[in-house]
Amino acid sequence: MEQPIDGICFRTFLEADQQFSQIEKEWLAVVFTGKRFHQYVYDHRCFCYVVLTSKHHEGFTNWGSPVSWNWNSIDTGPHRDLVGDLGVAVRKRNLTYGVYHSLLDWFHPFYLYDKQNHFKTQKFVVEKALPELYELVMRYKPDIIWSDGDWEASDTYWNSTGFLAWLYNDSPVKDTVVTNDRWGIGCRCKHGGFFNCADKYSPTKLQNHKWEKCTTVDRMSWGYRRNMHLNEVLDVPSIISNLMGAVSFGGNLLLNIGPTKEGTIPVIFQERLEAIGQWLNVNGEAIYASKPWRVQKENSTDIWYTSKGSSVYAVFINWPSDNVLELESPKTSTNTKVTMLGISKPLKWTSSPRWGILIFLSSISPFNLPLGYGWTVKLEGVS
Numbered sequence: 001m002e003q004p005i006d007g008i009c010f011r012t013f014l015e016a017d018q019q020f021s022q023i024e025k026e027w028l029a030v031v032f033t034g035k036r037f038h039q040y041v042y043d044h045r046c047f048c049y050v051v052l053t054s055k056h057h058e059g060f061t062n063w064g065s066p067v068s069w070n071w072n073s074i075d076t077g078p079h080r081d082l083v084g085d086l087g088v089a090v091r092k093r094n095l096t097y098g099v100y101h102s103l104l105d106w107f108h109p110f111y112l113y114d115k116q117n118h119f120k121t122q123k124f125v126v127e128k129a130l131p132e133l134y135e136l137v138m139r140y141k142p143d144i145i146w147s148d149g150d151w152e153a154s155d156t157y158w159n160s161t162g163f164l165a166w167l168y169n170d171s172p173v174k175d176t177v178v179t180n181d182r183w184g185i186g187c188r189c190k191h192g193g194f195f196n197c198a199d200k201y202s203p204t205k206l207q208n209h210k211w212e213k214c215t216t217v218d219r220m221s222w223g224y225r226r227n228m229h230l231n232e233v234l235d236v237p238s239i240i241s242n243l244m245g246a247v248s249f250g251g252n253l254l255l256n257i258g259p260t261k262e263g264t265i266p267v268i269f270q271e272r273l274e275a276i277g278q279w280l281n282v283n284g285e286a287i288y289a290s291k292p293w294r295v296q297k298e299n300s301t302d303i304w305y306t307s308k309g310s311s312v313y314a315v316f317i318n319w320p321s322d323n324v325l326e327l328e329s330p331k332t333s334t335n336t337k338v339t340m341l342g343i344s345k346p347l348k349w350t351s352s353p354r355w356g357i358l359i360f361l362s363s364i365s366p367f368n369l370p371l372g373y374g375w376t377v378k379l380e381g382v383s
Contacts, residue, residue: 046276046277046280046281046284047095047273047277048095048096049095049096049097049098049143049144050086050090050095050096050097050098051098051099051100051144051146051254052082052083052086052087052097052098052099052100053099053100054083054099054100054101054136055068055100055101055102055132056100056102057102057104057105057106057148057149058105058106058107059071059105059106059107059108060072060073060077061073061132062082062083063081063082063083063084063136063139063140064081065131065132065135066131066135067127067128067131067132068128068132078263083099083136083140084139084140087140087142096143096144097140097142097143097144098142098143098144098145098146099136099140099142099144099145099146100146100147100148101132101133101136101145101146101147101148102148102149103129103147103148103149103150103158103182103183104129104149104150104152104153105124105128105129105149108124108128110123110124110127110128111124111128114153114157115152119152119153119154119157122157122159125157125158125159129158130159130163133145133163134163134166137167137171137172137173137177138171138172141172141173142173142177143173143176143177143178144177144178144179145167145177145178145179145180146179146180147179147180147182147183148182149182150182150183150184150185150187151182151185152185153184153185154184154185154186155183155184155185155186155187155191156184157184158183158184160183160184160187164179164183167179177193178193178194179192179193179194180192180193180194180195180196180212181194181195181196181197182196193210194209194210194211194212194252195207195209195210195211195212196211196212196214197211199214199215200213200214200215200216201213201214202245202246203249203251204249204297205249205296206249206250206292206296207249207250207251210250210251210252211250211251211252212246212251212252212253212254213242213245213246213251213252213253213254214254214256215242215253215254215255215256216234216255216256216257217233217234217239217255217256217257217268217269217272218232218233218234218257218258219232219233219234220232221258222256222258223258224258224259224260224261224266225258228266228268230268233268233272234272236272236275236276236279236373236374237317237373237374239255239272239275239276240276240279240315240317240373240374241302241317242255243276243287244304244315245297245304247287247290247304247306248292248293248296248297248304248305248306248315249292249296250291250292255276257269257272257273278371279371279373279374282341282342282370282371282376283315283341283342283374283375283376285308285313285341285376285378286306286308286313286315286341286376286378287306289308290306290307290308290313291306291307291308292305292306292307293305293306293307293312294329295329298327298328298329299328301316302316302317302318303315303316303317303327305329310380310381311378311379311380312330312378312379312380312382313341313376313377313378313379314327314330314376314377314379315374315375315376316374316375316376316377317373317374319361319375320361323360323361323362324358324359324360324361324362325358325359325361325377326352326356326357326358326359327356327357327359327377327379328352328354328355328356329356330356330357330379330382330383331356331382331383332349332351332357332381332382333381333382333383334381335380335381336349336357336379336380336381336382337379337380337381338357338359338377338378338379338380339377339378340361340364340375340376340377340378341370341375341376341377341378342369342370342371343364343368343369343370345363347359347360347361347363347364347377348360348363357379357382359377
C-alpha cells in the first residue's frame, strides 16, 4: 500500500438520552441504496476505498448476524443486509471495500460477565466477537478489516493473534486483506498492516510504517447529529489540510461521515465530498502514487510537499497577498520549471535572496484559477 489513497467511513449516530432499543426501530435506511452511497465517492473517481461500520460499540450489526439475534439490520430496523448491499455497489465500480468492526459490546451480558472476571474468561469472545469476524470475512470477503473497541482488554483476551493468523494464512482474502492496529491493549502503533494509533492521529514526522488518519467532517461526532451546526463542519480548505497532513507524511486519509436514520447522506456532507472530488480532479497528480519529499511541510505555514519521480509538488492553502509564493526548501537549478496544476502556462520564478524560490502568481487571472481554494505548484529541476 505505497500509494496514498482516500476513503470514506460511514457510521450511524446514537443520541445518549435515548434507549438503544428505541433507536434500532428508527434506523430504517428506507432511502438507502448502495448505488447512491457509492455514487458520491465515485462520480469524480477520486476516492479509492470505502469502509462501512458493520458493528459499533452498542452491538447492533448492519447484517443478519446469527450471534446478534434480534439486534441486527435483518431482524429489525431496515430489514436489509446493509453490509452486503453496499459491498456489491462499491465493487461494481472497482473500489476497495472495507468493514469497521468493534470488538467490544457495551451492554452484552457475556461481555459484562468477562469484564467482571477481569477478562480471565472469554465467553463473549468465543460466542460473539470472533464468530462475527469470521462471518464477515467468509460472507463478504472484505479488503480491509478496520478493528476498534479493543482498549479494555489485551490481545490475548480477544484471541487476536489466532484470528489474524487465520486471516493472513488460510482465509479467502489472505492474499489481499489489510488490517489496522486495534487488536488489544498495547497493539496500537505497534502491530498491524497499517497504523491508526489514535483517532485523528496526525504525526509531524515521517513514520517507518504505513499509517492512516481517520477523521470526521463533523468536528463534534463520528456519526450523524440532528443538532449539527454549520460552524461545526469542516470547510473544504480544512479537509484539504487534513489530506495533505496525511499524504505529505506518507499516510492515507479516511474521511468519516454519518448517514441519517433514513440512510441518506446529509446535503452538507454531499457538498464536501463533491468539493474534495473536484479538488482531486485537478490536484490528484500531487496525491496518487506520490511519495514524501525530503521536506514534508514548510515551517509554520500551510504548505506541504509531495514528490513523484523527479517532480516536486507544493500544495498551499492561503494565496499570498502580494501574489508571490515563497518556498524555502526547494533548491533551484538552471533547468527549473514551475507550473500550477490545472493551468498549462509556466509560471515565472526567481531564486530567493535568502534561500529557496520565489514564484510569481500575478500572471494568473482569478477567472482562470481551476478552484478557489488549495492550489498546487509543480516544480521540475529542483532538489
